Amino acid sequence: MASAARRGRPKIKPPRRHGPDVSIEKTWADLANNIREIQNHNAPNLSFEENHRFAYNMVLHKQGEMLYKGVNQLVAENIDHLANTQVVPVFPSGASDETMQSQEAEMLLKALRIIWDDHISNMVRLGQILKYMDRVYAKSADVPEIWDVGLNLFLKHIIRPPIKDHLVTAILNQIHFERDGYVVNRSAIKGCVDVFLTLEDANGLTVYKRDLEPALLRESQTFYESEGLKLLRTCDAPEFLRLVESRFESEDSRTHHYLSRNTAAALRQILQDNLLTPHISTVISMETSGLDAMIDLNKTNDMARLYRLFVMVPAGLPCLKRALKDSVRRRGEGINQVSLGLEGGDGEATTSKSRPAASGAQTLALALKWVQDVLDLKDLFDKIWKDAFSCDRELESNLNEAFESFINLNDRSSEFISLFIDDNLKRGLRGKTDTEVDAVLDKTITVFRYITEKDVFERYYKGHLAKRLLLGRSVSDDAERGMLAKLKVECGYQFTQKLEGMFHDMKISEDTMKAYKTHLSQTVAPGIDLSVIVMTSTFWPIAHPTSPCTLPLEMIKTSKSFEQFYLSRHSGRRLTWQPSLGSADVRVSFKSKRHDLNVATFALVILLLFEDSGPDDFMTYEEIKQATSIVDNELQRHLQSLACAKFKILKKHPPGRDVDPTDSFSFNADFSSSLQRIKISTVSSKVESGEERKETKDRIDEERRHQTEACIVRIMKDRKHMTHNDLVNEVTRQLATRFLPNPLNIKKRIEGLIEREYLERCDDRKSYNYMA
Amino acid sequence: MSDVEMAAAAETDWVRVTSDDGYTFLVRRKVANASETMRDMLDTAGNYAEAIARTCPVQQRGVIVEKLLEYMSFKAHYAEAGPRDEIPVQELMERIPPEIVLELLLAADYQNM
Numbered sequence: 114m115a116s117a118a119r120r121g122r123p124k125i126k127p128p129r130r131h132g133p134d135v136s137i138e139k140t141w142a143d144l145a146n147n148i149r150e151i152q153n154h155n156a157p158n159l160s161f162e163e164n165h166r167f168a169y170n171m172v173l174h175k176q177g178e179m180l181y182k183g184v185n186q187l188v189a190e191n192i193d194h195l196a197n198t199q200v201v202p203v204f205p206s207g208a209s210d211e212t213m214q215s216q217e218a219e220m221l222l223k224a225l226r227i228i229w230d231d232h233i234s235n236m237v238r239l240g241q242i243l244k245y246m247d248r249v250y251a252k253s254a255d256v257p258e259i260w261d262v263g264l265n266l267f268l269k270h271i272i273r274p275p276i277k278d279h280l281v282t283a284i285l286n287q288i289h290f291e292r293d294g295y296v297v298n299r300s301a302i303k304g305c306v307d308v309f310l311t312l313e314d315a316n317g318l319t320v321y322k323r324d325l326e327p328a329l330l331r332e333s334q335t336f337y338e339s340e341g342l343k344l345l346r347t348c349d350a351p352e353f354l355r356l357v358e359s360r361f362e363s364e365d366s367r368t369h370h371y372l373s374r375n376t377a378a379a380l381r382q383i384l385q386d387n388l389l390t391p392h393i394s395t396v397i398s399m400e401t402s403g404l405d406a407m408i409d410l411n412k413t414n415d416m417a418r419l420y421r422l423f424v425m426v427p428a429g430l431p432c433l434k435r436a437l438k439d440s441v442r443r444r445g446e447g448i449n450q451v452s453l454g455l456e457g458g459d460g461e462a463t464t465s466k467s468r469p470a471a472s473g474a475q476t477l478a479l480a481l482k483w484v485q486d487v488l489d490l491k492d493l494f495d496k497i498w499k500d501a502f503s504c505d506r507e508l509e510s511n512l513n514e515a516f517e518s519f520i521n522l523n524d525r526s527s528e529f530i531s532l533f534i535d536d537n538l539k540r541g542l543r544g545k546t547d548t549e550v551d552a553v554l555d556k557t558i559t560v561f562r563y564i565t566e567k568d569v570f571e572r573y574y575k576g577h578l579a580k581r582l583l584l585g586r587s588v589s590d591d592a593e594r595g596m597l598a599k600l601k602v603e604c605g606y607q608f609t610q611k612l613e614g615m616f617h618d619m620k621i622s623e624d625t626m627k628a629y630k631t632h633l634s635q636t637v638a639p640g641i642d643l644s645v646i647v648m649t650s651t652f653w654p655i656a657h658p659t660s661p662c663t664l665p666l667e668m669i670k671t672s673k674s675f676e677q678f679y680l681s682r683h684s685g686r687r688l689t690w691q692p693s694l695g696s697a698d699v700r701v702s703f704k705s706k707r708h709d710l711n712v713a714t715f716a717l718v719i720l721l722l723f724e725d726s727g728p729d730d731f732m733t734y735e736e737i738k739q740a741t742s743i744v745d746n747e748l749q750r751h752l753q754s755l756a757c758a759k760f761k762i763l764k765k766h767p768p769g770r771d772v773d774p775t776d777s778f779s780f781n782a783d784f785s786s787s788l789q790r791i792k793i794s795t796v797s798s799k800v801e802s803g804e805e806r807k808e809t810k811d812r813i814d815e816e817r818r819h820q821t822e823a824c825i826v827r828i829m830k831d832r833k834h835m836t837h838n839d840l841v842n843e844v845t846r847q848l849a850t851r852f853l854p855n856p857l858n859i860k861k862r863i864e865g866l867i868e869r870e871y872l873e874r875c876d877d878r879k880s881y882n883y884m885a
Numbered sequence: 886m887s888d889v890e891m892a893a894a895a896e897t898d899w900v901r902v903t904s905d906d907g908y909t910f911l912v913r914r915k916v917a918n919a920s921e922t923m924r925d926m927l928d929t930a931g932n933y934a935e936a937i938a939r940t941c942p943v944q945q946r947g948v949i950v951e952k953l954l955e956y957m958s959f960k961a962h963y964a965e966a967g968p969r970d971e972i973p974v975q976e977l978m979e980r981i982p983p984e985i986v987l988e989l990l991l992a993a994d995y996q997n998m
Contacts, residue, residue: 161926161933162942169995234930241925244997 137176140167145183151238152191164242177250181259184243188263191235192270195228200271204279215290218283219298225280226304229267236263268312272320280305281325285332288367292336303371310373321373329372330379333364337387345392349402351415357388358418390426397423397436404436405443408497416501430507437494437508438515444490445519452483452523477532483523484533488556491516517563525806527564531573533557538593539586550592558599566852567604568820569813571612574600575654578612582619583646583694604850614652622646625679632678641671647679647688662692662714663742665721692718693747701762705785710762711792715743716751720762723780731766733777745774752778760784760791817852821862824848826871829883836880837863900927901940902954908947910954917941919957919964920996945992952981952989953996960998 144167147159171180203220206213240247240260247258257265271277284302291297309321340360344353361384368377397404397419407415423429494512502508520526534557537550564570581587594616601609626644664672676688695714700707712720718741722732732740738748749772756763756778757770764781765772824844829835835843841859848854863881866872872881900917902910918924926935935941943950956977963972981989 156931156933157937159933160942161931161935162944164933165922165926166944238931238933241928241931244921244925245995248997 137171137174137179140171141176141179141183143167144171144180145187148184148187148239149191152187152235156238161242165245168243169245172246172250177246177254180243180246181250181254181256184239184246184259185262185266188236188239189266189270192228192232192266195231196271196276199224199228200276204275205283211290214286215295215297218286218290219301221279221283222287222301222305223298225271225276225308226301228271229304229308232263232267236260239263264312268314268320272309272312272324277320277324281328284325285328288329289332289336291367292363299371306371306373322375326373326376326379329376330383333380333383334387337384341388341392344388345395350396350399350404351402351407351412351418353392353396354415354418354422357384358422360384360388361422385426389422390428393423393426393429393432397432404433405440408440408493413497413500416497417503420502420505424505434508434511438511441490441494441512441515442519445487445516446522448483448486448490449519449523451486452479452525452529477536480525480529480532481536483526483529484557484560487516487520487560491556491559513563516560517565520560520563521565527566527570528573530557530561530564531570531577534574534596535577535581538581538588538596547591550589551595554592554596554599558603561600562603565849567608568816568851569809571608571851572654572809572813572816575612575615578615579653582615584696608851611652614649618648618652619646622648625682628682629675629678633674640667643671643675645675645679648691650689662718663740664692664718668718703784704782708784708786708788709790711790712755713751713793715741715747716755716793718743719748719751719755723763723778726780729779731777731779734772734774737778752776754793758793760786760793762793817854817858818862820848820851821854821859822866825859825862825866826883829872829881833883834875834880838879840881898939901938902950903940903942904947904950905942905944906947908950910950912954912958913961916954916957916961919960920953920998922996922998943992943996945988949985949988949992952985953992953998955980956993957998 144164147164147167150156150159168180171177200221203217203224205217205221208214208217236259240258240263243259247260250256251258256262272280284305287297287302291299306321306325309325310319312320314320314323337360344356348356361381364380364384365377368374368380399406404416404419407419420433423433494516498504498508498512523529534554537553537557561567561570578593581593587593597609597612597616600612622645625647629643629645672690679688680686692714697712697714697717699710699712699717699720701710701720710720719737722737722740723730726732734748734752737752738745741748743751752763752765752772753770755761756765757772761781762784763778766777766779769776821844824847825840828840828843828847840863841856844859845854845856863872867874867881870884873884874880875882898914899911900914902912902917902923904910914927917927923941925931926933926941927939929936943953945953959977963970966972
């Protein structure tokens with residue numbers, strides 16, 4: 114030592130010997146005695162220093178082994194003593210009463226915890242005074258420290274048959290008791306489980322894992338197997354789900370509060386496998402309380418619970434998807450069924466022509482109802498999806514599929530949706546704010562999205578839009594354009610090109626009319642004010658040739674005047690008049706007073722026949738027909754609106770609702786009304802009759818043929834060479850935004866193109882070349 | 886007393902350390918805890934007679950006990966020193982009279998510190 118060296122030769126005294134020189138046997142005897150005292154809770158009367166020194170001396174005098182073994186034995190004896198005095202007396206008596214059993218189990222668990230606590234506090238004290246032995250002897254002799262010895266001895270002497278078996282049974286009994294809905298002393302169970310969790314056997318496996326958990330899982334399995342069947346037998350679906358969920362919760366809280374966290378997953382699995390998975394399909398399709406009933410009764414909470422439970426198990430979501438799809442489809446088919454009722458009525462109307470007007474209004478109402486029902490259904494399921502199914506993406510696409518399938522099952526869905534929009538834009542939107550209008554249209558668009566045959570929709574929409582524009586029926590130009598913009602977003606520029614063309618024509622016509630008015634002011638104006646809309650024939654869905662009509666001279670003059678004006682501005686164009694689409698204002702003198710009437714052009718032509726007639730002059734149907742050369746169905750329509758509707762300008766003989774070719778008519782000079790201006794709306798069949806539908810269908814088919822051919826040529830021009838299958842696939846893909854082409858039709862179109870030498874078949878008979 | 890208060894008291898209250906030749910030293914419990922033997926002795930969980938009396942008899946001469954306590958204070962004081970703080974070990978060693986080193990060594994072993 115450096116300091117020692119510096120101080121010269123310091124005198125180092127030898128240390129004194131510790132303690133009095135008494136024999137080792139005496140030391141051990143005293144120490145053993147004291148240890149027993151410690152085990153009898155008398156530590157406060159003992160000197161730590163004295164006992165520590167006893168142990169220290171024994172280790173110092175090479176008697177560590179004797180000390181170690183002696184302590185071992187003392188501890189073992191004490192544990193046995195504890196077991197015999199505290200645990201064995203509370204062994205279950207084998208009583209059959211459940212409450213008794215539970216109480217006994219609780220007592221046993223408590224007793225174990227008591228002796229464990231006792232043992233542990235003893236071991237803490239012993240560990241303190243024997244620390245020198247742990248440090249010096251245990252290490253060199255390679256034996257476990259006294260604390261571990263304590264645990265091992267407890268394991269060996271307590272956790273053994275029969276005590277162990279009684280303990281495990283007691284815990285299981287308590288859990289079972291709690292599962293049955295009784296209150297148990299959780300802390301007693303936890304006390305015992307904690308001991309099990311602390312003690313490890315030689316392999317490092319806790320007693321809990323080794324002895325308790327397997328038994329617990331076995332027990333749970335049997336319990337929940339029968340529980341599942343029992344619930345299924347006694348509960349309706351919401352109750353079943355509620356109870357199952359509470360089972361999940363209670364098991365979770367059980368593992369959380371007095372079992373090991375590690376068991377949670379296994380228990381959960383048991384619950385899923387036994388309580389949930391085998392029963393989901395039964396529960397979801399329960400007649401009066403399953404998913405359908407929940408949807409009907411709007412039980413959001415129950416459905417949310419159902420969703421929570423079903424997503425837990427792998428079989429759950431597919432099952433829920435199936436049930437949802439069925440439900441949507443069933444409801445959708447119900448809605449379709451209602452609209453089918455109209456089909457029958459409509460057929461009758463077309464065959465007998467008995468009451469076309471009533472039937473028309475009825476069918477329109479049904480069409481509107483169909484769309485409204487579909488929208489309501491969509492709303493309902495959207496709400497459920499949002500509130501109960503936490504916006505699950507998979508379910509969303511599943512719902513969409515279901516909607517798509519039933520909407521397309523109704524082959525008139527396109528017409529109905531277009532009618533619905535038509536109806537809304539015509540009158541429904543009055544008094545609604547812009548945002549409300551937008552909401553209605555947006556909703557309609559979501560339904561529109563489901564239609565696969567978008568070209569059919571386009572055709573109907575075009576027709577309806579044309580009528581709205583020409584008759585000035587549209588409520589709001591903004592709403593019209595808004596709708597058009599939405600369609601453009603959905604289907605692209607091409608889809609709305611012609612529709613936009615129609616709007617464009619309307620605007621151009623307005624300008625033309627201004628110019629015409631200026632022109633008239635400089636020249637001699639004809640007797641009638643004329644307003645003309647010039648329509649580009651490719652944009653507008655107007656039938657050619659036009660329905661004929663013999664105009665009175667006055668009107669012919671007026672129209673000629675415009676014709677001249679127009680053709681002088683645009684040479685090389687051809688104007689065709691469409692009187693069937695026009696309307697006219699006419700002032701009529703009745704007996705009481707004069708009224709301004711707004712009537713269709715055809716109606717005006719008919720009215721003018723009566724211009725000079727007296728009150729008793731009759732004209733027969735045939736006479737009117739000859740004078741006007743209007744075709745039968747148009748003539749009937751207009752006569753009906755003049756003679757049979759709300760305002761009876763003409764008298765029909767004999768009176769009645771429907772017009773027959775044998776009827777005759779006279780001017781109703783007695784007509785009176787409080788209104789000055791009267792609008793005679795034409796009785797119109799807005800929903801197509803069977804014949805019209807067939808015509809539309811033919812036209813659509815033809816259009817599809819053209820589109821398919823155009824598409825084939827477009828693709829082949831690009832690729833030059835393609836196999837048959839590739840070509841068909843590509844065509845299908847490109848046309849899918851408009852309609853679903855049938856492969857057979859594509860094949861026919863390809864053959865047509867080969868005939869016309871756009872394509873040639875290659876030698877391998879499976880592919881085609883493009884011929885420039 | 887709550888556990889926190891107990892812990893706080895255990896750090897700051899005073900305990901008595903006696904030598905076998907009649908000297909008595911008063912030190913903070915924190916200092917006494919520097920010796921594991923003393924800590925166990927005073928442990929209220931073990932609750933031996935010494936823990937109740939808060940007195941640790943050390944069967945050594947006063948001079949040895951004094952040196953033990955000096956080292957224990959030193960240890961307790963620097964126990965929380967960071968790795969960059971300088972710990973004057975050398976000075977402490979120079980303050981140990983060579984005459985008592987063997988006795989001190991045995992005592993330190995007994996005190997497990």
